[in-house]
Amino acid sequence: xxxxxxxxxMALCLTxxxxxxxxxxxxxxxxxxxxxxxxxxAEARAAIAEVLPEGGTISEAMQADGMEYYxxxxxxxxxxxxxxxxxxxFGGLLTLMVGVLPxxxxxxxxxxxxxxxxxxxxxxTSDPGFIAQWKGFKGNFAVRKDGGDVDAITASTITSRAYAxxxxxxxxxxxxxxxxx
Amino acid sequence: xxxxxWSLITKGFFKENPTFVLVLxxxxxxxTTTSALNGLEMGLATLFVLxxxxxxISLISPVVPDKVHIPVYIVVIATFVTVLQLLMQxxxxxxxxxxxxxIPLIVVNCIILGRAEAFACKHNCWxxxxxxxxxxxxxxxxxxVIGIVREILGSGSxxxxxxxAGDGILAFVMAPGAFMVLGYLLVLFNKIAKK
Numbered sequence: 499x500x501x502x503x504x505x506x507x508m509a510l511c512l513t514x515x516x517x518x519x520x521x522x523x524x525x526x527x528x529x530x531x532x533x534x535x536x537x538x539x540a541e542a543r544a545a546i547a548e549v550l551p552e553g554g555t556i557s558e559a560m561q562a563d564g565m566e567y568y569x570x571x572x573x574x575x576x577x578x579x580x581x582x583x584x585x586x587x588f589g590g591l592l593t594l595m596v597g598v599l600p601x602x603x604x605x606x607x608x609x610x611x612x613x614x615x616x617x618x619x620x621x622x623t624s625d626p627g628f629i630a631q632w633k634g635f636k637g638n639f640a641v642r643k644d645g646g647d648v649d650a651i652t653a654s655t656i657t658s659r660a661y662a663x664x665x666x667x668x669x670x671x672x673x674x675x676x677x678x679x
Numbered sequence: 680x681x682x683x684x685w686s687l688i689t690k691g692f693f694k695e696n697p698t699f700v701l702v703l704x705x706x707x708x709x710x711t712t713t714s715a716l717n718g719l720e721m722g723l724a725t726l727f728v729l730x731x732x733x734x735x736i737s738l739i740s741p742v743v744p745d746k747v748h749i750p751v752y753i754v755v756i757a758t759f760v761t762v763l764q765l766l767m768q769x770x771x772x773x774x775x776x777x778x779x780x781x782i783p784l785i786v787v788n789c790i791i792l793g794r795a796e797a798f799a800c801k802h803n804c805w806x807x808x809x810x811x812x813x814x815x816x817x818x819x820x821x822x823x824v825i826g827i828v829r830e831i832l833g834s835g836s837x838x839x840x841x842x843x844a845g846d847g848i849l850a851f852v853m854a855p856g857a858f859m860v861l862g863y864l865l866v867l868f869n870k871i872a873k874k
Contacts, residue, residue, distance in 0.1 A: 503744050503745060503746060508744045508746055508747045511742070511744055511747055512750060512751065512754075515751050515754050519757075519758040523758055526765050526766070530766060530768065534765070534769045537768065537770075537772040538772070541772065611776075615853065616713050617834070617846070617849040
């Protein structure tokens with residue numbers, strides 16, 4: 499047996515530790531893989547259901563213009579779309595789920611992920627007035643400061659602009675989808 | 680013996696409180712205590728890693744060559760952190776979303792490597808587990824207290840229950856507030872501890 503501090507015993511020790519740790523990680527990954535996928539899928543389903551009118555069967559995910567969207571079908575015609583739309587916010591990517599009717603008007607919106615400032619831009623997930631205005635929103639997708647119809651969150655114009663842009667993107671996507679049909 | 684076990688646990692709260700006496704692990708302390716619940720969750724996540732890594736390190740340290748002990752400890756700690764991350768993603772996705780980046784950062788939390796170096800490698804498995812529980816609970820309690828103070832001042836709520844309409848003092852939810860609250864609590868803690 500080599501001395502405790504020889505190169506060989508150091509290498510053996512590290513190898514053994516890494517092998518064991520690798521095996522532990524591999525097995526935990528295998529065990530948690532399907533619960534993680536289920537949790538993510540449940541979250542996505544909940545977000546889609548929240549932004550769409552009730553009833554209607556939700557289709558599989560589809561892609562257009564680099565955005566992911568889902569159709570809500572009733573009697574084999576599309577009654578609404580749920581579009582996953584991302585823009586650059588104040589602190590990073592702002593991702594929304596936007597429910598859009600075929601005429602391009604908004605049914606409801608929900609923030610999927612954001613990295614806005616707590617207490618300022620992060621209020622886009624909690625400010626009741628800001629969230630409520632998106633239900634059935636029609637009009638110019640720009641904040642009032644820029645001459646649009648969106649009421650911005652106080653002291654968070656950049657976040658509000660990003661939010662409005664993400665919603666506008668979703669609406670445009672749906673309009674372009676319907677033009678093609 | 681029972682007295683010794685007990686003191687291993689309570690020292691994490693007072694004599695060797697990681698936040699207010701040792702002043703270790705400041706990154707998660709400042710960053711995740713925006714609300715009481717976030718602080719509590721972060722504390723418990725750290726407790727989990729700390730107890731397990733203390734146990735394993737106390738068991739393997741007699742056979743680890745001195746020159747590679749740091750890499751070995753880091754691999755062990757990183758393994759437990761990744762295990763925790765996977766478990767949280769699977770079973771508590773909401774907590775995982777709020778703590779996000781700070782879960783992988785537990786690897787570099789100096790409390791954990793500090794306890795491995797200062798305690799676990801010189802003590803047996805049972806004492807190291809108790810040390811992990813003590814320090815971990817002390818850390819959890821400190822983070823929760825900071826979180827409660829910041830949430831009361833910054834959002835006007837406690838554990839998500841709002842007692843004023845509208846906003847609190849915004850600065851306390853953001854980084855400057857974290858430093859201020861930590862500073863004042865440090866003073867308060869040390870004043871009480873001296874008596």
